[in-house]
Amino acid sequence: MAEETLPPSFPQTSEPSAGPNDSANRVRQPAASPFLYLLTLCASIGGFLFGYDTGVISGALVLLQSPQGFSLSNLQSEAVVAAAVGGAIAGSALSGIGNDKLGRRRVILISSAFFTAGAGLMAVAGDFVELLVGRLTVGVAIGCASTTVPLYIAEVSPPQIRGRLVSLNSALITGGQFFASVLDALLADTHGGWRYMLGFAAIPAIVQFVGFMALPESPRFLVSKGMEDEARAALLKIRGDQDIDVELEQIKTEVQGSKLESNVWDDLRSPPVMRALTIGCFLQCLQQLCGINTVMYYGATIIQMAGFTDPTTAIWLSALISFSNFLFTFVGIFLVERAGRRLLTLGSLAGVFLSLVALGGSFFVAEEGSVGVKGTGACTGISTCFDCVANAACGYCSILGADLCMPGDATSPSLGFCSESTWTFDSCPNDHQGASWAILLAMFMYLAFFASGMGCMPWTINAEIYPLRVRSFALGVSTSVNWVSNLLVSFTFLSTIDALAPYGAFWLYALVSLFGFAYLWRELPETKGLELEEIQRIFASRIKYSVLSGKAAISTKSIDIEDIQTTQDTIAAC
Numbered sequence: 001m002a003e004e005t006l007p008p009s010f011p012q013t014s015e016p017s018a019g020p021n022d023s024a025n026r027v028r029q030p031a032a033s034p035f036l037y038l039l040t041l042c043a044s045i046g047g048f049l050f051g052y053d054t055g056v057i058s059g060a061l062v063l064l065q066s067p068q069g070f071s072l073s074n075l076q077s078e079a080v081v082a083a084a085v086g087g088a089i090a091g092s093a094l095s096g097i098g099n100d101k102l103g104r105r106r107v108i109l110i111s112s113a114f115f116t117a118g119a120g121l122m123a124v125a126g127d128f129v130e131l132l133v134g135r136l137t138v139g140v141a142i143g144c145a146s147t148t149v150p151l152y153i154a155e156v157s158p159p160q161i162r163g164r165l166v167s168l169n170s171a172l173i174t175g176g177q178f179f180a181s182v183l184d185a186l187l188a189d190t191h192g193g194w195r196y197m198l199g200f201a202a203i204p205a206i207v208q209f210v211g212f213m214a215l216p217e218s219p220r221f222l223v224s225k226g227m228e229d230e231a232r233a234a235l236l237k238i239r240g241d242q243d244i245d246v247e248l249e250q251i252k253t254e255v256q257g258s259k260l261e262s263n264v265w266d267d268l269r270s271p272p273v274m275r276a277l278t279i280g281c282f283l284q285c286l287q288q289l290c291g292i293n294t295v296m297y298y299g300a301t302i303i304q305m306a307g308f309t310d311p312t313t314a315i316w317l318s319a320l321i322s323f324s325n326f327l328f329t330f331v332g333i334f335l336v337e338r339a340g341r342r343l344l345t346l347g348s349l350a351g352v353f354l355s356l357v358a359l360g361g362s363f364f365v366a367e368e369g370s371v372g373v374k375g376t377g378a379c380t381g382i383s384t385c386f387d388c389v390a391n392a393a394c395g396y397c398s399i400l401g402a403d404l405c406m407p408g409d410a411t412s413p414s415l416g417f418c419s420e421s422t423w424t425f426d427s428c429p430n431d432h433q434g435a436s437w438a439i440l441l442a443m444f445m446y447l448a449f450f451a452s453g454m455g456c457m458p459w460t461i462n463a464e465i466y467p468l469r470v471r472s473f474a475l476g477v478s479t480s481v482n483w484v485s486n487l488l489v490s491f492t493f494l495s496t497i498d499a500l501a502p503y504g505a506f507w508l509y510a511l512v513s514l515f516g517f518a519y520l521w522r523e524l525p526e527t528k529g530l531e532l533e534e535i536q537r538i539f540a541s542r543i544k545y546s547v548l549s550g551k552a553a554i555s556t557k558s559i560d561i562e563d564i565q566t567t568q569d570t571i572a573a574c
Helices: 032-055 059-065 074-101 104-123 128-158 159-187 191-199 202-212 221-226 228-239 243-257 264-269 271-289 292-297 299-305 311-335 341-368 385-390 434-454 458-464 469-489 493-523 532-539 561-573
Strands: 394-399 402-407 541-543 553-554
Touching: 032 059, 032 104, 032 159, 032 202, 032 228, 059 074, 059 159, 059 264, 074 104, 074 128, 074 469, 104 128, 104 191, 104 202, 128 159, 128 221, 128 402, 128 458, 128 469, 159 191, 159 311, 159 458, 191 469, 221 228, 221 243, 228 385, 243 311, 243 532, 264 271, 264 341, 264 469, 271 292, 271 385, 271 458, 271 469, 271 532, 292 469, 292 493, 299 541, 311 341, 311 434, 341 434, 341 458, 385 394, 434 458
Parallel strands: none
Antiparallel strands: 394 402, 541 553
């Protein structure tokens, strides 16, 4: 069986690293300077904007659908949500190319400008079209930021804290979502509040733009463009008073390897890069397919389904759930350099699986306790409240002790003697009140496990597993996969609930999580504490993993790179 050959962009060595704990021949790693933390925080404003703009729309839509907004139809509301996701798909793909052509710093500056322009346009929008254009503009900025910020932070960070600093960006994504949910609740009763909700994003975007004017470009990008003096100056600024000569030589060696005779497409087709890209795309896809945005986008709806029917209560409980997502991201930041990427990812997925099983089970118990109803008109034949509100054409009415299922929809809460106080189309009273609290507890468990691992590890791992020559492009591909998966889950969730009931939908996500756990158990290597160049040698070798120790051990069948090169030279000579 033919051995796998390495693309020229991989570091050439005959002795692949045995893992993060084998430091006998490793150079002293650079320490983190205060300037590095300031740089990371400024870059991570892009993560905050990413989270804020994806989270704020749920509250803004409530006002936009009312007369004080544009009285948006359901189709127009879906278009507003889809515009941002579509823009993000395009932005992540374009930034994969732009990062190599323009540099990481310039792409972040461009994303800040797009965030500002999009937020400003939405704040002053005079009609639906202007709102849609503003939302699309913000979507492009989200795509650029979600691809470039993790890449930039990974390239300027020392190996021993790289995972922690990249994960800080994920923490600010969840922080942005939490802030958006609180602002939505505070402005819900303000006339024209949606303009303030959507326009607020311009403030942090301007702060990031001004801040990045004074921050350096990635030294790796500068070296790749032959700007070694500028790279030295940038590295000195990032590292402070430390000796940077050894680190700069490592960067130059990596870049020289990437400039050997080959092209990006040859590298992408090589087995080591394909292995890395497959794992990276799988992680980004799995992050969405285990159902996170069903909880984040439809949190208030799920809470109402659970029996907490008061809208204000549902909104504030949804904000509390967003806060738990933000809080537990810091658990991941704390553990990423201790437990490692692999163990943290697998542990997170195991917890997500169990939480989704519990969430589905709680909904099953709640549905079993659903009150009986008498169907009328087009809703004749429906016998339980759960089945009634699951039908888009029907709603539940309780009046004078009678439980009825009647024709209607969200825009028609008053039907004859069914007033706004006795009509509901998205929730039910429940004979098993304990099930409602169990649903809420399961949602908190789910977010605790997800945020501490799967929330940040796909971004962290993707930022460090690709060779320099294809790093930007591969990150653009994997981030696009994330957004396409986001779109798929977000726009099939309500349909999935209609087809499978809430418990069936969450059990389906649980099965996806279980499959993801099995695949990553077999394929995901540990990259904790390794130089970016060392990580490439792991993917260039056949390795076995120890789940408990987190080590990536090179097997006896690992590729001997010198032997491959000698064989290739011999063949060429013949």
